[in-house]
Amino acid sequence: MAGLVPVQKQLADSYGPAAGELESRYEQLRSAFSKTFHAEPECFARAPGRVNLIGEHIDYEGYGVLPMAIKQDTIVAVKKGGDKLVISNVDGNAYKTQTFETDPKQEVDVANHSWANYFMCAYKGAFELLEAKHSKVPEPCGLQIMVHGVVPLGGGLSSSAALVCSSMLAVLAAHGITADKSEVAEFAAKAERYVGVTSGGMDQAISMMGMLGVAKLIEFNPVRASDVVLPPNAVFVVANSLAVSNKAEAAPRRYNLRVVECRLAAIMMTLALGATPEASRSVQTLKDVEPKVAESLGSPGLDACLEAVHKHLHEAPYTHDELETALGVPLDSLYTGSPASLKVLQVAREGGGFKLRQRAEHVFEEEKRVLEFKAVCDGSASADDKLASLARIMNASHESCVRLYECSCPELEELTTKAKEAGALSSRLTGAGWGGCTVSLLAEGRVDEFLQSLRNSFYQSRISSGHTKEEDMPKVLFASKPSSGAAVLQI
Ligand code: NG1
Numbered sequence: 001m002a003g004l005v006p007v008q009k010q011l012a013d014s015y016g017p018a019a020g021e022l023e024s025r026y027e028q029l030r031s032a033f034s035k036t037f038h039a040e041p042e043c044f045a046r047a048p049g050r051v052n053l054i055g056e057h058i059d060y061e062g063y064g065v066l067p068m069a070i071k072q073d074t075i076v077a078v079k080k081g082g083d084k085l086v087i088s089n090v091d092g093n094a095y096k097t098q099t100f101e102t103d104p105k106q107e108v109d110v111a112n113h114s115w116a117n118y119f120m121c122a123y124k125g126a127f128e129l130l131e132a133k134h135s136k137v138p139e140p141c142g143l144q145i146m147v148h149g150v151v152p153l154g155g156g157l158s159s160s161a162a163l164v165c166s167s168m169l170a171v172l173a174a175h176g177i178t179a180d181k182s183e184v185a186e187f188a189a190k191a192e193r194y195v196g197v198t199s200g201g202m203d204q205a206i207s208m209m210g211m212l213g214v215a216k217l218i219e220f221n222p223v224r225a226s227d228v229v230l231p232p233n234a235v236f237v238v239a240n241s242l243a244v245s246n247k248a249e250a251a252p253r254r255y256n257l258r259v260v261e262c263r264l265a266a267i268m269m270t271l272a273l274g275a276t277p278e279a280s281r282s283v284q285t286l287k288d289v290e291p292k293v294a295e296s297l298g299s300p301g302l303d304a305c306l307e308a309v310h311k312h313l314h315e316a317p318y319t320h321d322e323l324e325t326a327l328g329v330p331l332d333s334l335y336t337g338s339p340a341s342l343k344v345l346q347v348a349r350e351g352g353g354f355k356l357r358q359r360a361e362h363v364f365e366e367e368k369r370v371l372e373f374k375a376v377c378d379g380s381a382s383a384d385d386k387l388a389s390l391a392r393i394m395n396a397s398h399e400s401c402v403r404l405y406e407c408s409c410p411e412l413e414e415l416t417t418k419a420k421e422a423g424a425l426s427s428r429l430t431g432a433g434w435g436g437c438t439v440s441l442l443a444e445g446r447v448d449e450f451l452q453s454l455r456n457s458f459y460q461s462r463i464s465s466g467h468t469k470e471e472d473m474p475k476v477l478f479a480s481k482p483s484s485g486a487a488v489l490q491i
């Protein structure tokens with residue numbers, strides 16, 4: 001248990017010394033709410049985005065990751081009222097108001113991808129949490145909701161998790177329920193999958209359990225977070241490649257395909273290690289393979305898993321036929337409960353097969369990097385030596401995302417290269433990739449010069465061509481410190 005979601009009485013409890021800058025935003029949200037619903041909100045709930053420092057594409061394989069919450073967040077104002085769920089946004093031009101019935105069992109309309117679908121995920125998740133963890137489930141009732149989010153969309157900074165977590169807290173708060181942070185993280189992660197992305201639980205966990213001043217090692221099953229104190233001279237700069245990654249829409253060819261490839265790799269490794277096809281088919285994640293490797297090779301740990309990958313998985317992509325022959329069943333039968341994964345299999349038939357060895361190698365190596373990153377932070381080396389080690393680990397992660405996981409894109413490559421030319425010790429894609437943001441490591445004192453240089457080399461031409469605007473630059477390129485996690489605000 002991570003402790004109850006805090007209920008705060010003043011903005012400073014969430015935002016620290018920066019609270020003053022937030023007052024006008026809360027006022028704007030309050031006034032949009034009263035203009036739309038002719039009443040005052042009962043409370044607010046906020047949840048931040050995050051930047052992942054190390055551990056990419058391994059949360060859904062059960063492995064630990066190391067992100068920090070960022071100051072950009074989504075705030076939801078809520079009040080009980082009416083007999084429908086009315087979901088509005090302060091930016092009503094971009095995000096149209098949507099109305100839903102109050103039945104928590106309704107399906108999320110995946111075919112019509114809309115921003116409000118994330119609210120519906122949260123709404124369903126809130127009731128699932130209540131059913132699982134609370135003796136008395138409240139009667140569903142109408143809710144009036146106004147949202148204001150400033151986490152860049154499709155940027156790999158978890159705008160979706162910020163919306164899902166803040167919405168879930170708002171629904172729970174409206175029903176008078178204060179839940180445990182890790183329970184909300186767990187149910188929010190499950191609920192977000194209703195939009196059709198078979199994602200892991202990192203984003204919701206850090207959004208709920210983030211803390212001012214420290215990054216977190218997030219581990220799963222059960223979800224939990226432990227503090228990671230970053231070297232005092234380390235500054236992390238987030239830069240948006242401006243290539244928007246539409247994760248939900250592209251999922252069958254990208255994100256969800258990787259999740260399927262990892263599971264197939266885990267199954268094929270288990271089979272090669274001597275399990276029957278039937279037993280192999282029940283394996284879900286690469287982490288599940290670790291004890292089987294230990295038993296079979298006589299040595300535990302990630303290096304033994306890598307040895308098994310190299311020994312048992314071939315480099316050429318696996319075909320449907322090859323996998324079905326080895327497993328003795330149609331691949332579809334492995335995914336009967338998951339329409340999103342069935343869609344992957346359907347799309348993959350026309351694609352280039354499944355790259356099992358490359359994906360598994362990335363996952364085990366990346367988890368080694370997570371553990372090493374934490375060990376460096378916890379260790380007693382000088383601050384400069386720590387920076388050098390963290391930079392090496394982060395660069396290796398990016399290299400692996402490019403070469404083995406194939407989740408980069410030309411814009412991210414240009415941006416990481418230019419970031420290093422501009423003085424970053426390391427620069428890597430963060431989040432799912434295929435667009436979105438990079439995170440670069442800088443030594444304190446080098447940041448202003450870096451921001452100016454990257455602005456000239458990467459962004460100036462994009463401002464001139466209208467790709468982004470001068471006034472949006474603070475949202476596109478910024479230094480970030482670990483910020484606090486989600487909260488309910490009664491202000
Ligand atoms: P983004 O796309 O950055 O929100 C996604 C997943 C994470 C994790 C990372 C890759 C969602 C909600 N989040 O993050 O769980 O797998 O990719 O490390 O899909």
